[in-house]
Amino acid sequence: MKFLRPLLLVALWLGLAASAAAEQTELRYQGWTGQVTFPELAEDLGYLAPVKLEWIGNTISGPQDIQTVVTGDIDFGGAFNGAVAKLIAAHAPIKPVIAYYGVDDTTWNGYFVRADSPIRSARDLIGKKVAVNTLGAHHEFMLREFLARGGLTPAEIQQVTLVVVPPVSGEQALRQGQVELTTLGGVLRDKALERGGIRKLFSDLDLYGNFSAGTYVLRDKFIKDNPATARRFVEATARAIEWARNSPPEEVRARFDRIIAQRKRNEDNSTIKYWKSTGVAGKGGLIADKELQVWIDWLVKDGVLKPGQLRAATLYTNEFNPYRTEAVGVAAK
Structure with missing residues (x-):
């Protein structure tokens, strides 16, 4: 019997290995x-x-x-x-x-307007175009939360137009006037801030913290x-x-x-x-x-x-x- 236990353990190990291999x-x-x-x-x-x-x-x-x-x-x-x-x-x-x-505190997405933009509040975005990377994702939800907290009704929120723009093109779309607000995070945010001429309206960190x-x-x-x-x-x-x-x-x-x-x-x-x-x-x-x-x-x-x-x-x-x-x-x- 003393030899049986090691044999059983070996058999069990082989069985588990075979299962994992599958x-x-x-x-x-x-x-x-x-x-x-x-x-x-x-x-x-x-x-x-x-x-x-x-x-x-x-x-x-x-x-x-x-x-x-x-x-x-x-x-x-x-x-x-x-x-x-x-x-x-x-x-x-x-x-x-x-x-x-x-x-x-260091990794966040900002929503930026041009430095000379008259947009200062959620209500100022009614009728404006906003660049996001895709629909139904992080950028859209954060924008909608900002608009809701700013007192906009669902009907008014619908008047803010979302434009799908690849993240790498968001800054250019803003500076060229194709959109009035763009989302920038990480390196794209930092590079854009280095170039100047833009201003943060809000960020996901402002809304929800860490x-x-x-x-x-x-x-x-x-x-x-x-x-x-x-x-x-x-x-x-x-x-x-x-x-x-x-x-x-x-x-x-x-x-x-x-x-x-x-x-x-x-x-x-x-x-x-x-x-x-x-x-x-x-x-x-x-x-x-x-x-x-x-x-x-x-x-x-x-x-x-x-x-x-x-x-x-x-x-x-x-x-x-x-x-x-x-x-x-x-x-x-």
Whole structure:
């Protein structure tokens, strides 16, 4: 009998290894030109192995990214939490598993007018054009919140025209008078401020303070069929977020530069020197109820959702995040 126990343990280990081997170990995803995502950083740091990333192209739209997850063309994607909640409300079989971007004192999106613009308040935007990167995402929700707080009625808000403009063209569209207000964040914001001649009307930091704004999602079926891979993806991404949070910014920027140079996607890495922080509120990208509930409430107020149709606590999971037991006030689920 004394030899039987080791044999049983070996058999159990082999069985678990065989089960893990049957899972998908390549994750298809879309990247962002000139940027390094946290899953990409995780792979470079060696946290993701044996799982590998398979880049299939780039995107400039969070809603498009998560819709591509729903269609099965990629395995994970990320978007603003309002867009995630809206897609789940449409019965999309996806689940947020980790926060990946947000707003803090150095990482935020500003809404800018020309320095000589007469626009000083929300009401001044009635009849004006505003540049956003895509519809139904972070930039639109923040603008609508600013307008609502400024006392505009739903009918008046409808009179503010949204114009879809690639982020890199937002400053030019503003300066040339094609729009009266444009959204600028990160390097695009900093470069535009260096050139002068623009003025901040408001920012997402002004509206909500520090918060995680977007999450990566996986399909429900992917999680069911590939639990070990799902866990490794979240654990690795969480560790990468914490590495970036706790490393000197110059070290993070140097690593991003090297990753971009090595992947050879014919892209400009000049924006990396402006990277300042992760912007992620929760440790390791932990998701908090309030980061989804605030947008659910907005969708209810907007008539898109019925009261009680969605509850934030049921939409996401922190199950795979290695930092969930360390958090205070975050659901360890």
